[in-house]
Amino acid sequence: MAQLITNINNTVKYLREGNVVAIPTETVYGLGANIYNEEALLNIFRFKGRPSSNPLIVHTYDIEQALNLYDLTFNPNLEKIIRILGNQFWPGPLTIISKAKSNISKTITAGTGNIAVRIPNNKKSLEILKKLKDIPIAAPSANKSGHISPVDSLHVLSEFKDDNIYVFHSGHIRFFEDKVGIESTVIQIDDNEKNINICRQGGITFDDLDFFVKEKINDYKVIIAPCASSPGQSIKHYAIKDKETIMVDSYKELSLEDLEIKNSALIDFGSLAKVFDGKILYRNLSKRQNIDEAMMNLYDYLREIEGFSNISKVYIIKDSKNYDQKWNGLYDRIFRACSGQYITKN
Numbered sequence: 328m329a330q331l332i333t334n335i336n337n338t339v340k341y342l343r344e345g346n347v348v349a350i351p352t353e354t355v356y357g358l359g360a361n362i363y364n365e366e367a368l369l370n371i372f373r374f375k376g377r378p379s380s381n382p383l384i385v386h387t388y389d390i391e392q393a394l395n396l397y398d399l400t401f402n403p404n405l406e407k408i409i410r411i412l413g414n415q416f417w418p419g420p421l422t423i424i425s426k427a428k429s430n431i432s433k434t435i436t437a438g439t440g441n442i443a444v445r446i447p448n449n450k451k452s453l454e455i456l457k458k459l460k461d462i463p464i465a466a467p468s469a470n471k472s473g474h475i476s477p478v479d480s481l482h483v484l485s486e487f488k489d490d491n492i493y494v495f496h497s498g499h500i501r502f503f504e505d506k507v508g509i510e511s512t513v514i515q516i517d518d519n520e521k522n523i524n525i526c527r528q529g530g531i532t533f534d535d536l537d538f539f540v541k542e543k544i545n546d547y548k549v550i551i552a553p554c555a556s557s558p559g560q561s562i563k564h565y566a567i568k569d570k571e572t573i574m575v576d577s578y579k580e581l582s583l584e585d586l587e588i589k590n591s592a593l594i595d596f597g598s599l600a601k602v603f604d605g606k607i608l609y610r611n612l613s614k615r616q617n618i619d620e621a622m623m624n625l626y627d628y629l630r631e632i633e634g635f636s637n638i639s640k641v642y643i644i645k646d647s648k649n650y651d652q653k654w655n656g657l658y659d660r661i662f663r664a665c666s667g668q669y670i671t672k673n
């Protein structure tokens with residue numbers, strides 16, 4: 328049975344002792360385990376239903392603790408690069424993948440030889456990590472594999488209600504001082520090609536990184552490409568159970584006959600499909616087309632709509648306008664929530 332806890336010292340104690348404990352971060356909740364406790368790590372995979380080939384992100388409270396997880400011996404520049412990136416973007420929604428030290432469990436690296444690390448930008452999680460001192464925490468998003476990521480401790484509680492975990496109860500990420508609402512941007516440092524490769528887009532954008540890298544690490548280039556060893560990036564992800572979820576370019580592509588009003592939900596962005604408001608189950612990611620607000624609402628709405636048993640189809644308006652670059656991260660999640668399914672009449 329999953330159990331809510333509110334006491335930080337108990338959270339630290341349970342993690343240290345090898346329990347699986349969900350912790351808040353500014354992006355999504357993570358399902359945490361002591362990186363030195365093999366049984367706890369294996370339980371993460373078991374509870375999530377996660378394939379053992381999918382490596383785990385490790386969370387630390389400062390750069391020194393993070394650097395201690397990487398093998399920095401084969402390239403004298405690597406430490407400098409991670410320090411420069413870390414000083415700029417940590418704590419924050421940036422995960423840095425590089426070669427792992429040989430003592431890191433293969434359960435974490437999934438045998439890739441690489442480790443992904445980040446420092447979360449959340450007071451509570453930093454306090455927990457600090458109190459754990461010498462124990463970094465491995466934490467993938469606290470959802471069952473392929474399901475919608477959790478942005479509220481209560482999402483985690485219901486997701487793992489039958490599993491033996493603790494959930495540190497800190498409520499909805501919306502109310503945190505620093506908040507993002509979708510998972511971190513993941514980069515891999517490719518030492519051979521001298522690339523900083525964005526494998527997953529998130530709150531930190533290509534421009535944020537490119538601008539900074541051009542100035543501070545100018546022999547490296549920022550690119551966007553899938554990471555071979557990130558099997559978590561599958562096309563079907565963040566999916567609503569038992570419903571068909573489809574992107575539409577604009578409400579003009581839909582006629583009311585397309586939508587079986589009783590059985591459908593529509594997630595708008597701005598007022599692009601306002602015509603359906605009041606006619607069907609209608610939600611709006613952001614009335615003002617604010618991407619930060621939309622990121623915060625996406626997973627929440629997907630979960631809420633999942634709870635309506637009469638709904639069988641969910642349409643998400645995918646506007647093709649060029650918004651702020653943060654739209655790319657949001658669009659990536661919408662695309663996967665829809666398994667790439669798309670309606671266009673052009």
Ligand code: TXA
Pocket residue numbers: 352354355356357358381382383384420422424436439441442443447466467468469509510511512513554556557558559560
């Ligand atoms: O914001 C986040 O990153 C959240 C919070 C809890 O920190 N965590 C998260 O973890 O989203 P997860 O496991 O749901 O997504 C991590 C992604 C997966 O696609 C995984 O395959 C990839 O990062 N990844 C982790 N370690 C890796 C490694 N060593 N090499 C390549 N990809 C890795």
Ligand code: MG
Pocket residue numbers: 467468476559
């Ligand atoms: Mg995930």
